[in-house]
Amino acid sequence: MGLRVCLVTPFAWSRPHDVNEHVDGLARELRHLGHEVTVLAPSTRAADLVAGRRALLDGVSAEVIALGPAFPVSRRSRIGVPVGVRANLALAMERGRFDIVHGFEPALPSLSYLALRDSHALGVATFLSAERLAYPPGKPQRERLLSRIDALLATSPEVAEAAAIRLPGDYRIVFPGVDAELFRPEQKLKRVVLEWRPTDRQLTRSVLRELRQLPDWEVVLLRTKALSGRPTIPRALVGRVSVRTARDGPARAVLLNEAVIFVPALDGLDRVALEAAAAGAAIAAPPGLRMQPELGGAATARLAEDDELREREGRENRERAERQTFAELAREHDALYGKLAKRRRARGESDPLSGREWIVCDLHMHTSWSHDCAIEVHDLLAYAATEGLGAIAITDHNVFGGALEALAAKTGLTVIPGEEVKTGDQGEVIGLFLSEEIPRDLPFADTLAAIHEQGGLVYLPHPFDRMHSIPDAATLRRHLDEIDVFEVYNARLLFDAYNEEALRFARKYNLTMGAGSDAHVLQGVGTGALRMREFRDRDEFLASLRSAQVLRRPKSLLYLQSLKWAAQAKERVR
Structure with missing residues (x-):
């Protein structure tokens, strides 16, 4: 089944750019595979902007939507994305209902960054240049961006290595x-195409020097960037050396399809070298070229003088390029998108226990068995009953005695025996419906396994509370299938943004949601809870969660914390 895919580029769609060529080719082939693909981009053409606005108002159905005028985008940019463009992006995301949002060069202050940061869809990021990795400057912002990205892609190992310094992950x-249809071998001329850069003077001079010894050959100095200057041509080579500017694929194809040798710039575009390979050109890029640019001239002369070598390398390059077409690229992305889409859980029956009474259930609270709590078990049970709760989960820190004591007590409450376990490396995990204590300081994966071995449920508390040790986003995604309940509201968090982040994450993957007060004093009991159907066992509890509603009944955190400190001080005095 096809997916709704959004590709976001930071560069003006109305101007040639290597990133846009990558996006355009990928989008075209993904559509052939049955996906519904929309490209979001800025533009400098008024007609594009009018059409883009019309598409937004009509419901996001165009293949390309211009969200606003182009603005400067570079690693040195200090300008923010205009408010109107941000609003259009938000509207496109809301109406598009995309399954995948794929941002290109998101480490720039651009549409790509904002799309990945603010989207509720599965996120993919592609990095194409090591020179576009300066944003966002702050580590917390980079961590938030990474938490929204499900897959990191790079077009070369060098780019991946550079990107991983600021945005670590598995690339x-x-x-x-x-x-491969546009770039293909045609009637070859004795033509050398050199990708020209103003900084590559030694390389250019070495190739032109060898040209003096090759009287039947011509050299085309190819400029692939705007405003890149004009090279100096020796008087003796006038008529045999020409300068061409070709910033898009069709313009470059005219030159490369007839060329037999291509000399890449030291910091040239990988795309242009691949296009030359597809055109069947031999590529003069010997090892050590960056350290000794003069080697480029020697390699060019060798290829020009050896017809058999030149033809063999041209055939091999063509075969290599045929394995790197946009069609192959789209197939790789199709497999990746499909794998990511499986992370989202299927929605079950909305209210399987519709005949049961509604109760209020607090899934996260502590007793005096926890080192930082002074509430006696019998006091907690009595207070919870007077507050109107119908079920509670006892989740003491690294001990199971409080849960056992509550189970043995006579109460009208449904008691879920649990434990909040400190893992060795990735924060805390709560086990619900346990039968015995889980040891602390186990690896995250082992803690989850130990809970499931007892037939318990894995409940992940305060997953984005950065005031405490928490699992990183990569760990969460790696263990999505093993997390039974995801806490989206914790009443004790200092910043509600942490709860909002948890809610966003749970909605993104259709996770079963939970809520709790994390009470350490009686007055905090029930400040975070669920309104859910009455249940009798573990399986009915899971079924009831499908129709549960989060109840937010917060009290002053300063008030609750002061009560906790007072209780702890009283215990020390004793």
Whole structure:
């Protein structure tokens, strides 16, 4: 089944750019595979902006939507994305209902960054240049961006290594992609195409020096960037050396399809080298070229003089390029998107226990068995009953005695025996419906396994509370299938943004949601809870959660914390 895919580029769609060529080729082939693909981009054309606004108002159905005028985007940019463009992006995300949002070069202050940061869809990021990795500057902002990204891609190992310094993670290497129909061998001329850069003077001089010894050959100095200057051509080579500017694929194809040798710039575009390979050109890029640019001229002369070598390398390059077409690139992305889509859980029956009474259930609270709580078990049970709760989970820190004591007490409450376990490396995990204590300081995966071995449920508390040790986003995604309940509201968190982040994460993957007060004093009991159907056992509890509603009944955190400190001081005096 096809997915709704949104590809976001930070560069003006109305102007040639290597990132846009990558996006355009990928989008075209993904559509051939049955996906509904929308490209979001800025533009400098008024007609594009009018059409983009119309598409937003009509419900986001166009293949390309211009969200606003282009603005400067570079690693040195200090300008923010205009408010109107942000509003259009938010509208596109809301109406598009995308399954996948794929941002290109998101480490720039741009649409790509905002789309990945604010989207509720599965997120993919592609990095194409090591020179576009300066944003966001703050570590907390980078961590938040990473928490929204499900897959990290880079077009070369060098780019992946550079990106991982600021945005660490597991990077998958993808190729730039090439149109093998547009770039293909034609009647070859004795032509050398050199990708020219103003900074590569030694390389250019070495190739032109060898040209003097090759009287039947011509050299085309290819400029692929705007405003890149104009090279100096020796008087003796006038008529045999020309300068061409070709910033898009069709313009480059005219030159490369007839060329037999291509000399890449030292910091040239990977895309252009791949296009030359698809055109069947031999590529003069010997090892050590960056340290000794003069080697480029020697390699060019060798290829020009050895017809058999040149033709063999041209055939091999063509075969290599045929394995790196946009069609192959789209197939790789199709497999990746499908794998990510499986992370989302299927929605079950909305209210399987519809005949049961509604109760209020607090899934996270502590007793005097916890080192930082002074509430006696019998006091907790009595207070919870007077507050109107119908069920509670006793989740003391690293001990199970409080839960056992509550189970043995005579009470009208449904008691869920649990434990809040400190893992060795990734924060805390709560086990519900346990039968015995889980040891602390086990690895995260082992803690989850130990809970499930007892037939218990894994309940992940305050997963984004950065005031405490928490699992990183990669760990959460790696163990999604093992998390039974995800806490989206914890009444004790200092910043409600942490709860909002948890709610966003749970909705993104259709996780079963939970809530609790995390009470350490009686007055905190029930400040966070669920309104859910009455249940009798573990399986009915899970079924009841499908129709549960989160209840937010917060009290002053300063008030509750002061009561906790007072209780702890009283205990020390004793």
